[in-house]
Amino acid sequence: MTTVQVELENRSYPIYIDRGAISQLPTVLKELGASGSVAICTDSNVGNLHGDAILSAVREAGVQPVMCMTPAGEQSKRFANVESFIGRFLKAGLDRSSIVVAFGGGVVGDMAAFSAAIYMRGIRFVQVPTTVVAQVDSSVGGKTGVNHALAKNIIGSFHQPSAVVVDLDFLSSLPPRELRAGLAEVIKHGIIADEALFAYMESNADKILAGDVEAMRYPVQRSCEIKAAVVAEDEREHGVRANLNYGHTFGHGVEAASKYTKFLHGEAIALGMRSAAALSRDLGLVDAAFEQRHNACLTQYELPESWPEMPIDAVIEAMRRDKKARAGKMKFVVADAMGHVVHRTDIEDSQVRSALEAIRGS
Ligand SMILES: NC(=O)c1ccc[n+]([C@@H]2O[C@H](COP(=O)([O-])OP(=O)(O)OC[C@H]3O[C@@H](n4cnc5c(N)ncnc54)[C@H](O)[C@@H]3O)[C@@H](O)[C@H]2O)c1
Ligand SMILES: [Zn+2]
Incomplete structure (x- = not known):
């Protein structure tokens, strides 16, 4: 135990x-x-x-x-x-x-x-x-x-x-689709806080997707450690707890614009993380190789790669309404290395739009 x-x-x-x-x-x-x-x-x-x-x-x-x-x-x-x-x-x-x-x-x-x-x-x-x-x-x-x-x-x-x-x-x-959607949050923990966890997810997809419960021991434990540390530091989300929202500003927009029916939460967050990675690259915080590695891991877990019919304006509107947008300023969590994120509130509308275009994949 x-x-x-x-x-x-x-x-x-x-x-x-x-x-x-x-x-x-x-x-x-x-x-x-x-x-x-x-x-x-x-x-x-x-x-x-x-x-x-x-x-x-x-x-x-x-x-x-x-x-x-x-x-x-x-x-x-x-x-x-x-x-x-x-x-x-x-x-x-x-x-x-x-x-x-x-x-x-x-x-x-x-x-x-x-x-x-x-x-x-x-x-x-x-x-x-x-x-x-x-x-x-x-x-x-x-x-x-x-x-x-x-x-x-x-x-x-x-x-x-x-x-x-x-x-x-x-x-x-657990139904396989629920398992995969939940794993999006584990991959997120790797991206925001622990490259070794991310690497584990890259290397163990076959076992995990085959339902090998033992293979879930390490990612569940590391995820709990990461979340516990963040919560201990910032219980009420005044600062570092917002790291856990990586992919969620975009993802909540996707969920709302799809009326909460098309995607499971983790699936929408996987799309949101792809947009967050595109934005991170657009900002010059990471390179193309980072984005490729980031997205390949999500693909390994059969998480959605794109939403071709995505109504971008509706997604942006929903993002603005999201309770995490304070005083009209949207807050984005972006990656500057595998296992590390920073917060930005200075993102232009055009940058938000092009990060969403990255997942429309038309
Ligand atoms: N409080 C928080 O910090 C926090 C964080 C993330 C998500 N959430 C919330 O969690 C909810 C999503 O949770 P979820 O994805 O677990 O959804 P869920 O609770 O609806 O469970 C998903 C499905 O799996 C079934 N299920 C549960 N355990 C099972 C098992 N062992 N075997 C077979 N079927 C099983 C459920 O009956 C359900 O149909 C959302 O409402 C979200 O807002 C809260
Ligand atoms: Zn989530």
Whole structure:
């Protein structure tokens, strides 16, 4: 078992990573002093596939599990379903000392964490992530929330988990497209912070894409270490945490302009990273060989190379509306070496446009 610690003073917590790590959950719950009922928030897919594993782990802690299930999919990440979770908490008699377990991908993780953040002004929760996105990204860092009909992730709060239990074996049942989309975030971690991680992803694509869970151990662990370090330094995203948004300014524009239906998040981010690399080269921060290497790795993981029908104006408009654009100035994270990024707010409209043209690929 590997443990990565997220250092946040009195809100510090461990991330346990291993195959079969779910066996650690009873100990985690006991150490947190769980008693009475523990709520398990999950979605229909994860509940059907792995419900028994989580139920028995919670029972082994000597507490009563209360299942709170939501339909699978991003459309479930809305306030009405948070209210449903909270209704279940109330009926089960959860109090200020109770614990919620978020069991699933980022959708369930964000919703369950947000429910825990606002129930009785905040109760503790444990993340048990089951997708690549959740294991390498959303379960760590304490960003919680839901979507509004008018904007994604616009309702939320910071609420750090008490522990994260990453069981790599859950990845075996993940649909291949979900696996690949999640790997875009791992590749991103390599680009922003660690050339060795990027090189590992280049060298191990065959194993990883074939579903070799053991091959995921290093990238999941390194991703958690990188995210933990960034969050420890800048929990509320005043500075360095924005590094994690590499590819996201463009990617969020792509997601919104495609009405969140054409691409999975990681796929849109892969396109966004290609634009970020094109912009980095346009700015003279990296050379053509960097961009070629950067993009070849994304292609190895069968992530989208282009969006030929892309409505560039709609993408730019969505980028401007994105909550990360402050006072009309768009902020870009660009690479100046493999494993290192910088922030720029001085980008001309024409440069944004040509970075997007690089992924229209017509
Ligand atoms: N809080 C953060 O910092 C943060 C960071 C990144 C992403 N997010 C959020 O995360 C969400 C995306 O997360 P996601 O990609 O995990 O999506 P998801 O939670 O919708 O999961 C993807 C699909 O895989 C299924 N699934 C989950 N685990 C499975 C397993 N082990 N086997 C088989 N199927 C499984 C789910 O039911 C779902 O259908 C978005 O809402 C995004 O905004 C949050
Ligand atoms: Zn992302």
